Amino acid sequence: MISKIYETAEQALDGLLRNGMSIASGGFGLCGIPETLIAAIARSGVQNLTVISNNAGVDDFGLGIMVRSRQISRIIASYVGENKEFERQYLSGELEVEFNPQGTLAERIRAGGAGIPAFYTRTGVGTILAEGKEIRTFAGFDHVMETGLVADLAIVKAWRADPFGNLVYRKSARNFNPIVATCGKVTIAEVEEIVGPGELDPSQIHTPGIYVQRVIHAACNEKRIEQKTLKKEAL
Amino acid sequence: MVWTRDQMAARAARELKPGNFVNLGIGIPTLVANHVPADIDVTLHSENGILGLGPFPTEDEVDADVINAGKQTITELRRTSYFSSADSFAMVRGGHINLSILGAMEVDEEGSLANWMVPGQTVKGPGGAMDLVAGVPRIIVLMDHVTKTGSAKFRRSCSLPYTGRYVVDMIITDLAVFARPDRQSRFTLMECAPDVSVRNVMESTQASFDLGDYF
Numbered sequence: 001m002i003s004k005i006y007e008t009a010e011q012a013l014d015g016l017l018r019n020g021m022s023i024a025s026g027g028f029g030l031c032g033i034p035e036t037l038i039a040a041i042a043r044s045g046v047q048n049l050t051v052i053s054n055n056a057g058v059d060d061f062g063l064g065i066m067v068r069s070r071q072i073s074r075i076i077a078s079y080v081g082e083n084k085e086f087e088r089q090y091l092s093g094e095l096e097v098e099f100n101p102q103g104t105l106a107e108r109i110r111a112g113g114a115g116i117p118a119f120y121t122r123t124g125v126g127t128i129l130a131e132g133k134e135i136r137t138f139a140g141f142d143h144v145m146e147t148g149l150v151a152d153l154a155i156v157k158a159w160r161a162d163p164f165g166n167l168v169y170r171k172s173a174r175n176f177n178p179i180v181a182t183c184g185k186v187t188i189a190e191v192e193e194i195v196g197p198g199e200l201d202p203s204q205i206h207t208p209g210i211y212v213q214r215v216i217h218a219a220c221n222e223k224r225i226e227q228k229t230l231k232k233e234a235l
Numbered sequence: 236m237v238w239t240r241d242q243m244a245a246r247a248a249r250e251l252k253p254g255n256f257v258n259l260g261i262g263i264p265t266l267v268a269n270h271v272p273a274d275i276d277v278t279l280h281s282e283n284g285i286l287g288l289g290p291f292p293t294e295d296e297v298d299a300d301v302i303n304a305g306k307q308t309i310t311e312l313r314r315t316s317y318f319s320s321a322d323s324f325a326m327v328r329g330g331h332i333n334l335s336i337l338g339a340m341e342v343d344e345e346g347s348l349a350n351w352m353v354p355g356q357t358v359k360g361p362g363g364a365m366d367l368v369a370g371v372p373r374i375i376v377l378m379d380h381v382t383k384t385g386s387a388k389f390r391r392s393c394s395l396p397y398t399g400r401y402v403v404d405m406i407i408t409d410l411a412v413f414a415r416p417d418r419q420s421r422f423t424l425m426e427c428a429p430d431v432s433v434r435n436v437m438e439s440t441q442a443s444f445d446l447g448d449y450f
Contacts, residue, residue: 028284028304029302029306031299031300031306054320077360078361078362078363079360079361079362081359081360087357090358099361101361101362101364101365101366102282102362102366103320103323103327103363103366104365106319106320106324109321121328122369123328123365123369123370124365125369125399125400126347126400127396127398127399127400128396128397129361169317171298172285172300172301172317173300174284174317174318174319175283176320177319178321179320206319223299224299225297225299225302225306225308226302227302228297229307229308229309230292230293230308231290231291231293
């Protein structure tokens with residue numbers, strides 16, 4: 001039996017990183033981000049990355065650490081609010097940002113992974129995000145053409161994996177991870193728990209192992225919370 | 236007397252219908268959840284992949300893997316389901332979410348709205364707002380009637396970059412409620428806050444609108 005499990009993030013990334021490559025990352029805010037792999041890619045010093053991710057982390061956590069070390073030259077994202085160094089690089093022109101509506105970003109990633117080069121959506125029609133893109137009318141409404149996205153490397157966070165790379169996500173930490181897992185030429189999953197063959201219920205697998213080439217046990221599971229909101233404060 | 240944020244949220248909650256799937260935006264719209272009438276069963280949607288949002292957790296219930304689209308910690312309900320971001324926006328784009336209540340910087344008299352960027356200021360990105368206004372069949376905007384500097388937010392045309400065109404069905408402000416039966420129609424003034432006159436509303440509004448039968 002061939003196992004996809006690697007001991008460390010460095011071993012899992014070995015041979016995959018090169019300057020100028022594209023990396024897609026799962027996660028929403030800081031929820032469900034591949035913390036261990038992001039930290040390892042930051043340590044590797046790889047430069048001039050194009051990153052596909054819904055958000056860009058915060059200054060000292062998640063993708064924010066790669067922003068701070070200036071390893072990212074271009075990012076395709078929907079919302080990058082919580083990151084001051086990001087703002088600075090963006091305003092100074094050091095960092096190129098392509099904003100996508102969040103659902104369009106999700107569908108571009110899904111389409112890319114599914115071999116669909118482009119699709120039409122009503123989202124964004126009549127806004128500056130549709131400028132320069134093909135518009136076609138279906139059923140009386142204008143739609144904008146958006147293209148599928150693929151990445152040289154996809155990194156995701158899951159709850160559990162087996163040696164075949166089958167993945168199960170936990171609660172809302174699923175978010176972009178299942179689609180990001182499909183859009184990488186190579187996909188690495190970091191997981192909270194690795195289980196043995198047959199221990200995942202085949203009916204409950206979210207990402208079949210065909211999409212996942214390498215798996216590591218997550219060394220970082222900080223799971224930082226951005227807005228801890230408690231019942232007492234609840235209005 | 237102008238309506239408070241909570242009164243605006245309570246007014247918006249009266250638009251909820253039994254069985255609705257509803258997406259609430261960040262800010263005043265989030266307050267709508269506190270005013271859902273006991274006999275109206277609605278399911279709240281969160282763009283990050285949740286149907287069935289529960290209330291904020293106690294300290295013991297906090298789970299970093301259970302957050303809403305505002306990145307706030309929340310709880311599950313017995314009906315809760317989780318899914319990917321692609322599925323979440325398939326629900327939005329596919330018209331399966333019945334109602335979205337969101338904030339706006341500006342709305343114009345054609346029902347186009349702007350709520351994601353101010354040129355010259357830091358742009359954070361549209362998030363899911365463009366998807367929601369394009370895909371959800373009923374859009375209610377909750378916003379202050381005028382900006383902090385006193386200029387009208389319900390305008391002849393938006394001065395800020397659009398989030399979506401011709402998409403707003405109802406506007407609830409601290410002064411008044413405007414609605415229209417479909418997206419080709421003009422807005423009609425439906426209600427004013429207590430002791431707010433039609434004249435008060437007209438003076439604070441740049442958009443043209445019709446007066447409802449009530450007036």
